[in-house]
Amino acid sequence: MRQLKINNNQSPIFNSQSLARTALHQSTTAKVAPRPRPSLRLGRPGQASIVNRRCSAFTLVELIVAISLSAMIMVITAIIFKQASSAFSQSDARNEVYQNVRAVFDIIKRDIFGSTLNTNYELFKGELNTVTFLSSTSNNNDQPIMLIKYFLNGNTLNKSENTDTAFLNEHISDFGTATTTGILGFNVSTLQFKYYDKDAVPKWENTWDSTTKKYLPDAVAVEMTISDMRNRYTGTSTTIISIP
Numbered sequence: 313m314r315q316l317k318i319n320n321n322q323s324p325i326f327n328s329q330s331l332a333r334t335a336l337h338q339s340t341t342a343k344v345a346p347r348p349r350p351s352l353r354l355g356r357p358g359q360a361s362i363v364n365r366r367c368s369a370f371t372l373v374e375l376i377v378a379i380s381l382s383a384m385i386m387v388i389t390a391i392i393f394k395q396a397s398s399a400f401s402q403s404d405a406r407n408e409v410y411q412n413v414r415a416v417f418d419i420i421k422r423d424i425f426g427s428t429l430n431t432n433y434e435l436f437k438g439e440l441n442t443v444t445f446l447s448s449t450s451n452n453n454d455q456p457i458m459l460i461k462y463f464l465n466g467n468t469l470n471k472s473e474n475t476d477t478a479f480l481n482e483h484i485s486d487f488g489t490a491t492t493t494g495i496l497g498f499n500v501s502t503l504q505f506k507y508y509d510k511d512a513v514p515k516w517e518n519t520w521d522s523t524t525k526k527y528l529p530d531a532v533a534v535e536m537t538i539s540d541m542r543n544r545y546t547g548t549s550t551t552i553i554s555i556p
Contacts, residue, residue, distance in 0.1 A: 405545035409538055413549045416469060416497045417534065423447045423460050424532050424553045429522055430481040435459070436528050438520035443505050443532070446484075451475050459487055462503075469497040469536070501546070502537040508552075528555050 370378075426449035427436055436445040442463040451458045451473060459474040476488025507520040508531035520529050532553045539546040 401544055405540040405542065406547065408540040409545055409547045410549075412497055412540075413536060413538055413547070416536065417549070417551045419471070419496060420462065420534055421551065421553050423449055424555065425449075427528055427555050428457065429528060430483075432481075432483060433522050433526050434484045436520060436522035438505055438507050438529070438532070440505065440518045441503055459484065462505075464500060464503040467499055467501060468495050469500045469503060470494070471496050497536075497538060499539040499541065499543070500536060501539065502535070502548075504535045506533040506535075507531075508533065531555060 424443075424445070424447070426447040427445050428448050429436065429446065434446065437443070438445075442461065444459070444461040446457055447460050448457055453475040455475040455477060457475075457477065459477075461472045463470055463472075470493055472491050472493040474487055474489075474491045476490040477486070506516045506518060507529040508516055509525075510530050516533070517529075522528060532555065533550060534553065535548065535550045537546065537548040
């Protein structure tokens with residue numbers, strides 16, 4: 313009998329190539345999944361609407377709330393801006409008033425500090441709203457003495473100067489008529505002078521006449537009420553000027 317020989321080197325029925333093709337087919341089949349179709353709702357014949365697509369929009373209540381919040385923010389912003397603007401305006405007006413008052417007081421202090429009398433005890437004549445006196449402060453005409461008067465004309469503070477003299481002890485009546493008047497301040501509503509006499513009772517007086525008292529006051533108090541040019545702020549300031 314013929315014997316059958318089994319060759320151990322013979323390849324099996326499913327070789328490696330067929331196995332690779334099978335694995336590739338299974339992997340491709342697993343990755344590709346069918347795309348879900350949107351559900352359709354039939355309406356009129358020949359029309360279809362997609363159910364799962366929905367358009368988003370604001371409701372009436374949401375619009376009212378948004379408009380109300382926007383209006384509140386605008387009102388609050390306007391109030392804050394108005395308050396800040398008003399505070400800045402008041403500060404600017406106050407600084408303007410203080411600068412004007414300081415400039416006027418510096419001039420008045422310089423002139424009153426240089427007050428003097430001649431041999432006839434002339435002249436320092438003070439009233440509640442005006443003051444007239446001789447002063448040895450420097451002037452434009454280079455005269456040793458000049459006659460100064462401070463007074464209020466309406467709402468303007470004025471200063472008049474008379475340097476038409478050549479002698480220190482000349483009578484006031486002998487002064488010439490060359491007088492220059494200048495404006496020191498605008499929007500001045502009140503101007504008051506008071507005169508201090510340390511030996512009198514009461515010590516502060518509303519008037520002063522050196523031809524009667526024969527001496528100068530020890531000090532002069534000046535009170536002035538002034539407003540800025542746009543009448544936003546009105547302030548009252550007082551200064552006391554000592555006379556040596």
